[in-house]
Amino acid sequence: MTDTPARHETDDPPRSDGHGSTEEFVEQWSNAAYNCFSSGHKFCREVCPVMQVTRNESWTPTAFHANVVAMEQGELEIADIAEDYVNCTGCGACELRCPNTLFTGDFYRFRTRTVDLVKAVRALAVDNDVHQQGWQRWNLLTDERTHEPVLGDTPVSQEHVRDWSDGLNIPVGGETILFVDCEAAFYRTSVPRAVAQLLQHAGYEFGLMNEQWCCGGPAAEMGYVEQSKRFARHNLEDWRAGGVKRVLVLDPHDYITFTEDYPKYFGDDYDIEIVLVVEVLAEMIRDGRLKPAVPVERTVTYHDPCRLNKRKGVWKEPRQILSAIPGLVFHDVDRVTQWSYCSGGGGGLPIEKPELTARISESRVDKAAELGVDTLVSACPWSERPLSEAGDARQIDVTDIHELLAESLGIEVGGSRGR
Known part of the structure; x- marks a missing residue:
């Protein structure tokens, strides 16, 4: 079973919780900030779900790193920038697409860690009594x-x-x-x-x-x-x-x-x-312990949850499950393309900016609609609420993969879908 992400196989920048003074924080993170490529080639910006719907340059991975440099130079304080760091879902797409990862990571054993930086800035803000x-x-x-x-x-x-x-x-x-x-x-x-x-x-x-x-x-x-x-x-x-x-x-x-x-x-x-x-269920299907036999007559595509596909490298098993369900017409989108897809449901964004989460989910459902499906399948309960709300407007049902598999085994699930 996968229990650690591939991106942790190399030496990483510090994983500070943000505790301590601003000076200590900057000392810990300045090297990572200076290593951020600000080349303007849009590697990290165009896969960022927030950037896709807002086009706000202050809410880009590059800006998140540049702020640390500005703090080091005494140009900014944590109170000046804390609100900007709300605008991140923690999806990790920017890290996958960063030139540090693509071009220099294997040689220099360095990975840009924007997700950890965002968490650290948020923690520094709380430590300094700056709250959202x-x-x-x-x-x-x-x-x-x-x-x-x-x-x-x-x-x-x-x-x-x-x-x-x-x-x-x-x-x-x-x-x-x-x-x-x-x-x-x-x-x-x-x-x-x-x-x-x-x-x-x-x-x-x-x-x-x-x-x-x-x-x-x-x-x-x-x-x-x-x-x-x-x-x-x-x-x-x-x-x-x-x-x-x-x-x-x-x-x-x-x-x-x-x-x-x-x-x-x-x-x-x-x-x-x-x-x-x-992963357990996919293994059970491979071993014959679960044998889906009830046809499920739907045309579906799969939404890769960010924290599985991008951050943990788990993408094969959900597709193996869907491929084993009789009756499904499965229009897949490759996992790399889905690095730029997000529900907007992570990183605390729905709590502070539900309208922004809604726009990101609408964009994701629009991509599903282009495939001519009637169902968008997910493996993340937190993504399914905003996706369901967006799906209602496009007459696309949002279903959890576990529920779909249970249906193909003739199991009456019960419970609420939170609608």
Whole structure:
């Protein structure tokens, strides 16, 4: 199973949380900033989903690095630039397309790390008491409820975190547990129900956490690193108390958090195996443990979630699953082209700028419509809400890949699609 991204195979710029003074921050990040190519060849700009819909040069990867140079020269303070760094979904497309990666990376063992820089600037802002109103409120509510509030009026509390599993007879505890992100647990409950029933159908044993909290990843992405660490510590202690050795994750955002943030927080103490469900299901299909037989008469294309395709290199397995479903007409778009596709649902953008997320999702659905499909398939609950809203206007259904596979196995999923 893939548990670390290929881009970590080489030496990287510092992975600062942003803590400390501005001077310390600049010292840590100035070399990475100076290494940013500002050649104007649009390598990073034209794959940036925010740049595609706004054309705002202040919100480009190049500008994010240039600001660090300006801070070093004493021309800018964190309060001057913090708001600009809201405009990033954390998709990672700019890193893949940067000339540092394409031309010099293999030789000089250097990779541009714009996603980490954005997170570090956001953390520096919080450390200096510079807050974005929506993010601050979101994290205060998450801290109170131990779960993200979830956009809209959906009630969220520890008492109801396992409600999605009603009637499925899933035990609590065991060596392998399924972690369900807040969006899926409280809002799009059909997704975890599909995942759980697929695993049960294949005879895969798993349980649930005794007391699951939010993974902490969104807090870290918005700059609230200490809150993220507290949530991570709680979850790890819960896993250890229950004898957990393996954590199944269905959401790409959790997968990033557990395989990148948690190892950074806990170092060698972190010995939990993290397994992505979509990879498990693809393996089960290859091994014959899952045999899709019910025709699903749809014309579909697949939306590569940014945190799987771009940041983790996971793109084969979802396509293997879709290719195994009878009745589907699958119009694929190659994974490299999809480096420039995004739902706009990541990096805290929907919380601060929902209108910008909507424009990015509309652009993505427009690309699907050009293929003449009736269904856009995703493997990320966080992308499915904005994509669904955009899809309604184009009469394109947005469906999770786990639900589609369950349908092809004759499984009645139930639950809510959050619509």
